[in-house]
Amino acid sequence: MKHKIIIAALGIILFSNSTTLQAQKTKNLPLDEAIQLAVKNSGQLKIANSKADEAMARYKESKNNRLPDVKVSAAYLRVSSPKIDLKTSSSSSTDTTSKSKSSMPSVDQVAYGMVNASLPLFSGFRIKYGVESAKFLEQAARLDAEQNKEELTELTINAYINLFKNRKSLELIQENLKQQKQRVADFTNLEKNGLMARNDLLKAQLAQSNIELALLDAQNNLTMTYINMNLLLGLPEDTELVPDNEFVGTGEAGTAIAWEQIALGKRKDIAALSLREKAAGSAVKSIKGEYYPGIALTGGYVAADIPNFLTITNALNIGLGLQYNLGALWKTGAKVAEAKARLYQTQISQNMLSDQIKTQVNKSYHDYILANQKIEVYTRATEQANENYRITKNKFDNNLVTTTDLLEADVMQLQAKLNLMFSKADAYAAYKKLQQTSGTLLEK
Numbered sequence: 527m528k529h530k531i532i533i534a535a536l537g538i539i540l541f542s543n544s545t546t547l548q549a550q551k552t553k554n555l556p557l558d559e560a561i562q563l564a565v566k567n568s569g570q571l572k573i574a575n576s577k578a579d580e581a582m583a584r585y586k587e588s589k590n591n592r593l594p595d596v597k598v599s600a601a602y603l604r605v606s607s608p609k610i611d612l613k614t615s616s617s618s619s620t621d622t623t624s625k626s627k628s629s630m631p632s633v634d635q636v637a638y639g640m641v642n643a644s645l646p647l648f649s650g651f652r653i654k655y656g657v658e659s660a661k662f663l664e665q666a667a668r669l670d671a672e673q674n675k676e677e678l679t680e681l682t683i684n685a686y687i688n689l690f691k692n693r694k695s696l697e698l699i700q701e702n703l704k705q706q707k708q709r710v711a712d713f714t715n716l717e718k719n720g721l722m723a724r725n726d727l728l729k730a731q732l733a734q735s736n737i738e739l740a741l742l743d744a745q746n747n748l749t750m751t752y753i754n755m756n757l758l759l760g761l762p763e764d765t766e767l768v769p770d771n772e773f774v775g776t777g778e779a780g781t782a783i784a785w786e787q788i789a790l791g792k793r794k795d796i797a798a799l800s801l802r803e804k805a806a807g808s809a810v811k812s813i814k815g816e817y818y819p820g821i822a823l824t825g826g827y828v829a830a831d832i833p834n835f836l837t838i839t840n841a842l843n844i845g846l847g848l849q850y851n852l853g854a855l856w857k858t859g860a861k862v863a864e865a866k867a868r869l870y871q872t873q874i875s876q877n878m879l880s881d882q883i884k885t886q887v888n889k890s891y892h893d894y895i896l897a898n899q900k901i902e903v904y905t906r907a908t909e910q911a912n913e914n915y916r917i918t919k920n921k922f923d924n925n926l927v928t929t930t931d932l933l934e935a936d937v938m939q940l941q942a943k944l945n946l947m948f949s950k951a952d953a954y955a956a957y958k959k960l961q962q963t964s965g966t967l968l969e970k
Contacts, residue, residue, distance in 0.1 A: 551762065551764065551765045551766060552765075552766045552768060553761070553765050553766065553767055553768065554768045555686075555767045555768060555769055556770055557683065557686055557769070557770055557773075560682055560685075560686050560755075560759060560769075561679050561682050561683070563759040563760060563761070564678055564679070564681075564682040564758055564759055565675060565678060565679070566760065567758075567759060567760030568678050570674060570678070571671070571674050571675055571678055574667075574670055574671040574674040574675075575671050577667050577670070577671070578664070578667040578668045578670070578671045580667070581660075581663050581664040581666075581667035581668075582664050582667075584660050584663070584664070585657070585660040585661050585663070585664040587660075588653075588656045588657045588659075588660040589657050589660075591646070591653045591656065591657070592646070592653055592657075593645075594643050594644060594645040594646075595643065595644045595645075596641065596642070596643045597641070597642045597643075598639075598640070598641050599639070599640050600637075600638065600639035600640070601636075601637070601638055601639075602635070602636075602637045603635065603636040603637070604634065604635050605633060605634055605635065605636060606634070607632060607633075607634060632834060633832055633833070633834060633835050634833075635832075635833060636830070636831075636832050637830070637831045637832075638828070638829065638830035638831070638838075639828070639829050639830075640826065640827070640828050640829075641826060641827040641828075642824070642825075642826040643824065643825045643826065644822045644823070644824050644825075644847065645822060645823040645824075646820065646821075646822045647821045647822055647823055647846075648818075648819075648820065648821040649815060649818075649820050649821075650814075650815030650816060650817065650818030650819070650820065651811060651812070651814075651815045651818070652812050652813075652815035652816065654812075655808045655809070655811040655812035655815065656808075656809075656812045658805075658808040659805040659806075659808035659809045659812060660805075662801045662802065662804045662805035662808065663801070663802065663805045665798075665801050666798040666799075666801040666802050666805070667798075669794040669795070669797050669798035669801070670794070670795070670798050672794045672968075673793075673794035673795045673798065675968065676794065676962055676965070676967050676968055677962070679962070679967055679968065680958060680959060680962040680967060681758075682758065682759075683954075683955060683958045684955055685754065685755055685758055686755070686769055687773075687951045687952070687954065687955050688751060689751050689752075689755050689767060689769050690769045690770070690773075690951055691948055691951060692744070692747050692748045692751045693748060693768075693769065694944070694947055694948075695744050695747075695748075695944065696741070696744040696745060696748050698940060698943060698944055699737060699740055699741050699744050699940075700741065702737055702936070702940050703734070703737045703738060703741055705936070706730070706733055706734045706737050706936075707734060709730055709734075710727070710730045710731055710734050713726060713727045713730045713929075714727060726928070726929040729929045729930060729933065730929060730933070733933045733936075752764075752765065752766060752767055755767055773950060773951055773954035776953060776954055776957040777957065779891070779894060779895055779898070782887065782888050782891045782892070785887050785890075785891055785960065785963075785964050786883075786884050786887050786888070788964045788965070788966060789883050789884075789886075789887045789963060789964040789965055790880065790883065790884075791965075792964065792965035792966055793883055793963075793964070793965035794965060795879065796876065796879050796880060796883060799872065799875060799876045799879055800876060802872050803869065803872045803873055803876060806865065806868050806869035806872045807869055809865050809868070809869075810862060810865040810866055810869055813858065813861045813862050813865050814858070814862055816851070816854045816857075816858045816861070817854055817855070817858055819848055819849060819850035820848070820849045820850070821846060821847070821848055821849075822846070822847045822849070823844075823845075823846060823847075824843075824844070824845055824846065824847045825842070825843060825844040825845075826842070826843045826844075827841065827842055827843075828841040828843075829841065883963070886963040887960070887963050887964055889963075890956065890959045890960040890962075890963045890964075891960055893956045893959065893960075894953070894956040894957050894959075894960050896956075897949065897952050897953035897955075897956040897957075898953055900949045900952070900953075901946070901949045901950060901953055904942065904945045904946040904949045905946060907942050907945065907946070908942040908943060908945075908946045910942075911935075911938045911939040911941070911942035911943075912939060912942075914935050914938065914939070915935040915936060915938070915939040918931055918932055918935035919932065919935070
């Protein structure tokens with residue numbers, strides 16, 4: 527039974543997962559550099575930035591609706607000799623008619639050109655609110671990109687801490703294996719000299735085998751961690767990454783209510799949704815503009831040349847144009863209702879997101895509180911495990927406890943060291959998660 531406890535305890539050590547021990551290159555990787563590489567090489571973030579650029583282009587396009595439209599057309603035509611029969615009064619003589627026909631010019635080609643310009647003066651506020659809506663959507667897209675950057679940063683931090691845990695697991699297991707090999711060597715000498723039972727030596731050898739198996743698992747986990755982390759950062763897959771040994775940057779827990787208020791004021795996603803609500807409101811006003819007529823300043827120029835018949839130059843015109851679609855009186859209502867429905871959906875989504883943010887902040891806050899409490903417990907547990915091992919070792923040297931007791935004390939000491947080290951990393955991750963859910967992760 528005690529052997530099973532030892533094996534189970536060693537298995538608990540290997541709870542993490544990922545990258546390569548036999549890497550060809552070694553790279554010291556500070557956390558800040560890891561975040562910079564992840565941001566630089568993230569395809570998802572590049573797509574988000576591209577969507578923001580697309581929204582900016584739509585905003586510029588909507589602003590261009592304020593500019594005049596200018597259309598230019600020209601044509602050159604070859605025509606056949608037409609038969610022209612001018613109808614005159616019945617009193618006209620045949621000779622007169624024949625003379626009239628014979629005096630008609632011969633036309634076989636036509637050339638003309640036209641320029642028309644129109645500058646909107648009033649469009650029922652459709653252009654104004656269309657520009658306003660596009661502006662809000664462009665700002666929302668920028669905030670979406672910033673929100674994605676925060677989420678990517680938090681993801682990178684978690685991956686980085688996972689890398690740290692796997693490396694430390696491997697290091698501690700290697701250290702424990704070294705101690706266990708020395709113990710087996712000592713026990714072997716004692717057994718040869720008849721000072722130790724064969725069974726006790728076998729227990730020590732079995733413990734060594736279990737640690738070797740744990741080491742193999744740890745090496746495999748670390749290999750996969752390297753691969754996953756390198757893919758995230760855009761580095762060669764065989765790079766061996768060496769993370770920081772210490773994590774600093776945690777702060778006072780404060781209160782959950784205070785973090786909630788910070789989140790509602792600084793979260794990019796809720797700010798983006800607020801802008802989309804404004805954009806939807808502007809869209810309603812823009813559609814209502816279809817009820818009004820459109821007024822535009824118009825102007826044009828015409829030139830034409832029909833050889834042997836007609837030449838037109840300097841034919842300029844300028845004036846005001848009025849356009850009104852009577853169908854808008856019975857068609858626009860449905861469009862307005864649709865736009866109002868989208869506005870209402872956005873408002874409801876904003877309320878739902880606000881509740882979701884409060885839930886996220888509270889979970890992150892209490893996770894951080896729990897992480898700090900675990901550090902205190904694991905600190906005491908490490909002290910207790912160290913003292914327990916010291917006492918057990920003294921008793922074993924004086925033949926007061928069994929080999930199994932010594933091995934159990936050794937495993938508990940190793941587990942306590944791992945737990946304390948990991949709890950500090952977990953507390954750092956929990957604080958960064960709290961910052962991310964409150965929208966302050968990227969603030970300096």
